[in-house]
Amino acid sequence: SQQGEEDPQALSIQEGENATMNCSYKTSINNLQWYRQNSGRGLVHLILIRSNEREKHSGRLRVTLDTSKKSSSLLITASRAADTASYFCATDAGYQLIWGAGTKLIIKP
Amino acid sequence: NAGVTQTPKFQVLKTGQSMTLQCAQDMNHNSMYWYRQDPGMGLRLIYYSASEGTTDKGEVPNGYNVSRLNKREFSLRLESAAPSQTSVYFCATSSGPNSPLHFGNGTRLTVT
Numbered sequence: 001s002q003q004g005e006e007d008p009q010a011l012s013i014q015e016g017e018n019a020t021m022n023c024s025y026k027t028s029i030n031n032l033q034w035y036r037q038n039s040g041r042g043l044v045h046l047i048l049i050r051s052n053e054r055e056k057h058s059g060r061l062r063v064t065l066d067t068s069k070k071s072s073s074l075l076i077t078a079s080r081a082a083d084t085a086s087y088f089c090a091t092d093a094g095y096q097l098i099w100g101a102g103t104k105l106i107i108k109p
Numbered sequence: 110n111a112g113v114t115q116t117p118k119f120q121v122l123k124t125g126q127s128m129t130l131q132c133a134q135d136m137n138h139n140s141m142y143w144y145r146q147d148p149g150m151g152l153r154l155i156y157y158s159a160s161e162g163t164t165d166k167g168e169v170p171n172g173y174n175v176s177r178l179n180k181r182e183f184s185l186r187l188e189s190a191a192p193s194q195t196s197v198y199f200c201a202t203s204s205g206p207n208s209p210l211h212f213g214n215g216t217r218l219t220v221t
Contacts, residue, residue, distance in 0.1 A: 030207055042113070042199055042212030043152075088151065092207050096167060099151030 006089060006100040014108050019076040021103040023089030024069075030092045032065055032072050037086045037102070046074075046087075079107045111135055115200050115213035122190045122220045130185040130216050132200030140203045141183035142167075142210065143175060145196040152199065158183055159206070190220045 007022045023032070031050045035043040047063045049056045049072065056063045062075040076083055084107045090097040116131045132141065139160045144152040154167030156175040164175050172194060174186045187194060197217050201210040 033209060035210075040214075042201075042214045043210070045209035045211070048209055090152075096154050096157070097152075097210070099153075101149055101151050 006087070006103040008103060009101070010104045010106070012106040012108060013079060015079055015081055017079055019079050019083070019105055019107075021074050021087055021105070023072045023074070023100055025072075025089075025091045025098075026070065027091075029067075032063075032092075033090045033097070034061075034063060034072075034074050035088045035090065037088065039085075043088065076105075079105075081107050081109055083107050113200055113202055113211055113213035115198075115216050117216060118214070119217050120219070122187075122218065124191060124220060126190050127186065127188050128190065128218075129187075130198055130200075130218075132183045132185070132213060133181050134183075134200075134202045134211075135181065136202055136211060137180070138202035138204050138211070139180070140205060140208075141177065142201045142203075143173075143183070143185045144199045144201060145169065145194075146199060146215075147196050155185065155198075190218075192220045194218065195220045 005024050013019055031048050033048045034046040037043045047058050049063050049065045060077045065072045086102040086104045088102045090099045113134045142157040143155040146152050153169045155169055155173050156167055158164045158177040161180045176184045197215045199215050200213045203210050
């Protein structure tokens with residue numbers, strides 16, 4: 001069963017613009033993780049945010065977590081062509097991560 | 110550093126055939142996982158191994174078996190492939206529960 005649901009399913013923006021994608025989940029979590037997947041490759045871990053954290057930064061990435069709304073957002077600032085990929089959120093559920101279906105991000109030159 | 114290596118990269122099977130997907134890691138991680146990825150869906154966990162010598166079922170274990178051969182290697186076996194098992198299979202590792210996962214590049218399996 002899927003816990004995380006990303007929104008939007010697809011996003012197309014101009015290079016240099018900011019991209020925001022959202023993730024909603026259903027049950028209490030210990031942490032929430034964001035991953036990137038380039039076409040034909042495995043997933044790459046981007047950021048882990050714990051349930052007692054509200055915001056976390058890594059380079060051009062900013063993740064927020066609102067446990068009262070059971071939602072998280074991933075902001076990519078000053079997007080680049082290389083950011084074109086699918087982005088997935090994953091929440092822990094005991095020993096297992098539960099994954100959303102992903103947001104497909106396309107950066108237009 | 111290779112990280113997580115999966116073989117083969119591509120495979121086509123006929124219904125009823127068997128095969129084993131191989132995964133090896135050089136990250137010295139205790140935990141290893143097998144996921145499948147289907148279009149429009151999130152990753153679904155097939156089996157995992159919290160540590161050498163242990164394996165547990167995930168969300169979709171039916172039709173699969175696994176072996177944790179040693180700390181480095183975790184294989185996934187399809188005994189009698191079915192078209193519903195057409196998917197991309199990913200092996201992943203982590204240092205422990207709630208830790209980030211490190212993925213291989215996947216095996217694209219087609220069952221006709």
